[in-house]
């Protein structure tokens with residue numbers, strides 16, 4: 001596939017408690033125009049949700065988020081993840097992600113972390129936690145000495161703040177949980193999720 005960062009302007013980061021919501025939620029996101037879906041491994045339902053979305057939702061590119069240890073990499077890929085995202089970038093985890101054969105975004109928040117991954121040949125990373133670590137101006141500043149690296153900032157970003165990130169040359173897409181609010185998921189309000197996705201899909 002072309003670069004993960006270029007498939008969609010916004011990557012929904014989803015936390016699924018009830019595996020039964022995974023497929024209709026993913027269908028709503030795809031229908032709204034956001035095919036790249038990051039399912040976090042934070043919940044018990046995460047892996048099975050990835051498995052179901054991969055098997056049943058046409059047009060979706062589903063991956064795993066909250067990948068924290070090498071064992072997560074194996075489980076996520078086995079479930080059908082087409083990409084991997086981590087909040088951080090410990091060396092053993094980056095090794096495992098690099099060996100997985102699927103695209104991956106290790107997490108960084110400092111110039112030293114970016115440089116360590118750059119040294120290994122990586123050019124695409126997650127900037128986390130984006131808003132809390134310094135936001136748009138911080139990322140813009142990182143682009144001065146490290147212009148070859150592109151990011152998917154995630155953490156505290158919402159519809160109103162996404163465009164200022166997307167306007168930076170070193171940002172490919174942004175991630176966020178705002179597309180799939182817990183109350184909409186609990187209520188089975190997939191129309192609301194499709195609407196949020198459609199609003200975000202037009203950004204850029």
Ligand SMILES: O=C(O)C(=O)C[C@H](O)[C@H](O)COP(=O)(O)O
Nearest residue numbers: 040065066087154155156176177
């Ligand atoms: O679970 C992960 O893999 C993470 O690294 C954290 C998430 O990307 C952020 O928690 C996004 O959440 P919001 O700030 O609500 O958009």
